[in-house]
Every structure is written in C-alpha cells, then in structure tokens.
Amino acid sequence: MQKVNKWLKIIGPLPIGMAILALVGIVVAGFSYSGSVAGTGLWGSIVAVFTRSILGASNWFGSSYGLGIIIFTILIRFLILPLMVYQVDSMTKMQALQGEIKVIQAKYPGKDAESRQLLMNEQQALYKEHNVRPFASMLPLLVQMPILIALYQGILNSPVLRSGHFLWLELGQRDPYFILPILAALFTFASSWLSTQANPEQTTITKLMPYIFPVVIFFTALSVPSALSLYWVVGNIFQTIQTFYLQNPFKLRQERDAARKLERDIQRKMHKARRGRKHR
Template identity: 70%
Template sequence: MAKINKWIKTIGWLPLFLAAIAIVGIIGADLSYSGHVPGSGIWGGFVAFFIRSILGVSSWFSSSYGLGIVIFTIFIRFMILPLMVYQMDSMKKMQRLQPELKVLQEKYAGRDTETRTLLAQEQQALYKEHGVSPFASMLPLLVQMPVLIALYQGIHNSSVLRSGSFLWLNLGNQDPYFVLPVLAALFTFGSSWLSTQANPQQNTMTKVLPFIFPFIIFFTSLAVPSAVSLYWAVGNLFQMVQTFFLQNPFKLKKEREEARAKEKAMARKMRKATRSKKH
C-alpha cells in the first residue's frame, strides 16, 4: 500500500484522472460501435478492439474517420500519461545521481567480469536507495508499440478505414503532399530537443539523437498509410507539449543556475569567515 501511495504521489491525481477518462472513452467507443469487426485469437481480438474504438469515436463525429483517429490518439496519450510522468520523474532522479554514478564508475573502472558485476550491484543498490527505476523510460514505448502495430494492421484489415478520407487525405494511402511526414518529423524533433535541453549531462550521442529520430519518423511516414502518419503527427505534437510542461528546459536551466549561484555565494561566505578567523 505504501508503494502505491508513493507512486500516486509521484504521478499526481490529474494524470491518473485523465488516464481513467481515456480508458472509459476507449471502452465506451468500442461498445458504441454497432458494426462487426472480425478478429480471431488474442492479437486479432486486440486489433479488432482498437479498430472498433476508432470507428466508435468516428461515429460521434458524423463518421469522420480522420477525426476519430485524432481523438483516439489523444485518448492513448492520456492513457499513458501517468507512465510518462513516472518516466520524467525517474529521468530527473537519474540526472541527480550522475555524480555518484561517476564515482562508482571510477571506483570500478576494470573490465573484468568480477569488477563489472560489482559495479552493477553498486549501481542497483544506489537506484534502490533513491527509488529510481533505470527501465522507466521503456514503459511508454512498451505500451505504444502494440497500439501502433494494431493500428497499422487494422487499417489494412478494415475496408471502412482504408477507404475513409480526411481533409486532403485518403487514410489508406500515403500523404500525397508529405504534410503529415514533415509535421511528424518536426514534432518529433521538438519533443526530443526539449528533452535533451532539460538534461544537464549531455554527450555527443544525446546531442545527435534529436536530429536522427525525426529523419527516421519522416522516411517511415512516407511508406505507411496516412492514417498511421496522422496518429504519429498528433501523438508527437501531444508529446512535445507534454515534454514542455513536464520537463521545461528553460525552467530547469534557471533552477540549476540559481542553485549554482547559491553554492557560489555560500562558498564566498565560508572563505570570508575563514579569513576573519585568521585575522
């Protein structure tokens, strides 16, 4: 019970409330769709469930399948919001632990198996002491990947979605004007850049990644149906806004500068006090 209370305190009630609304919305949309979507087996049933949800949401908006995908995407983002908040909190804790982790890495600098094992044990003990999960960043991805695969397969399996249109798009075909791939890439860059800027410990890899991911998303979006590109564009826009509010790099940078200023001021006071004692 104590762990659950701690988890709730870390995440906050608002993300949990929004996630609950999203789950109710997804299930309600599925139940509100009166048509039949075939699906056999566990995975087939999972794909059919999400397709019925999209079609159910679309029916709320005069069978606008594109708008149904947009609302469904927002539901999914709200559903995983608690995991994203938990991920951000773990990342901040990991950043604060970097000096201690560097000390351990210097202490166990050897390459032999015994030294590497001792280092891993010490790191695990440090994570446990501070309540940090180094695998928290994997949770949102583990939730999103089955949804994305199900959406991709569902578009191919659902003749209704495949033949649907939204704005200039035919949802079953690629975006002919490359608007969605460009938007998905831009929003991916914005989210990655904000997350990188919030991290005070940067290396060559962290500086390069915000430029690599957008290219991967862009070229992948060129090869998939525009319904999937629409899901990516909306989802990445949501994530960019979410990252700004949960991991505002400008606010964090200001806090770090204020903390350094306080440390310098304290050091000056200690030096003055030391000189006064000598005289």
C-alpha cells in the same frame, strides 16, 4: 501495497484521473459503433477494440475517420500519461545522480569482470537508495509499440478505414504530398530537443538523439498508410506539449542556475569567515 502507494504519489491524482477518463472514452467510443468488426484470438480482439473505438469516435463527427483517429490518439495519450509521468520522474532522478555515477565509474573502470560486477552492484545500490528505476523510460515505448501495430492492422483489416478520406488524405494510402511525414519528423525533433535540453549532463549520443529520431520517423512515415502518419503527428504534438509541461528545460535551467548561485554564495561566505578567523 507500499509500492503502489509510492507509485501513486509520484504520478499524482490528475494524470491518473485523466487516464481513467480516457479509458472510459475509448470504451464508450467502441460501444457507440453499431457495425461489426471481426477479431479472432486475444490479439485479434485487441485490434478489433481499437478499430471499433476509432470508428465509434468517427461517428461522433459525421463519420470523419481522420477526426476519429485524432480523438483516438489523444485518448491513448491520456491513457498512458501516468506511465509518461513516472518515466519523467525516473529520468529526472537519474540525471540528478549523474555526478555520483561518474564517481563510481572512475572508481571501477570496468576493465575486468570483477570491476564490472562491482560497478554494477554500486550503481544498483545507488538506484535503490534513491528509488530510481533505470528501465522505467522503456515503459511508454513498450506500451505504444503494440498500439501502433494494432492500429496498422486495424487499418489494413477495416475496409471502412482503408477507404476513408480526411482533408487531402486517403487514409489507407501514403501521403502523396509528404506533409504528414514532415510534420511527424518536426514534432519528433521538438519533443526530443526539449527532453535533451532538460538533461544537465549531455553526451554525444544524447546530443544526436533529437536529430536521429526525426529522420527515422520521417522515412518510416513515407512508407506507411496516412492514418498511421496522422497518429504519429497528433501523438508527437501531444508529446511536445507534455514534455514542455513536465520537463520545461528553461525552468529547469533557471532552477539549476539559482542552485549553483546559492552554493557559490555559501562557499564565498564560508571562505570569508575562515579568512576572518585567521586574521584574529
């Protein structure tokens, strides 16, 4: 119960409330679709729930299946918002500990098994002391992967969605003008760049990430149905706004600069005080 309370305190009531409303919206959308969507077994039932939700949301807008996918994407993003907030909190704590981690790594270079074990033990103790979960950043990805697979299978298994049209798109086919893959890549870059800029300690890998992910998304979006590309575009727009709100790098830089200035001022005053005592 204590762990649950800590988790709730980190996330806050607003993201949890939004997630509950999103879940209600997904359920209501599914029940508002009167047609039949087949699904066998546990996984088939999950795919059927997603498909019904998209079709139900589409009915709210005169059977516009593109708008149905957009609404469904936004609901899913709000549903996993608590996980995203928890992820950002863990990443921020990890970034704040980078200095101490470097000290531990210098102490135990990891050149032999004993050194590697001691390094791992001290890192784990440091994470436990500051209530940091290193693998928390994987949670949103682990949740979203089944959603993507279920959405892909829902499109393939639903003749209605597969033959649906939205703007210039045939949702069951690839984007003929590559507009969605380009947009998906651009907004992937935007969210990745913002997240990277919020990190005070940047390695070569973290600097390359904002450029690698968009390329992967672009070429993947070229080969999947437009409905899935549309999900990526809307999801990445949401992710960009969310990253700016939760990890505003410009605000974080100002706070870090102010903290460094305050520390320099304190050090300068202490130095002057020591010099004054020496001259007495």
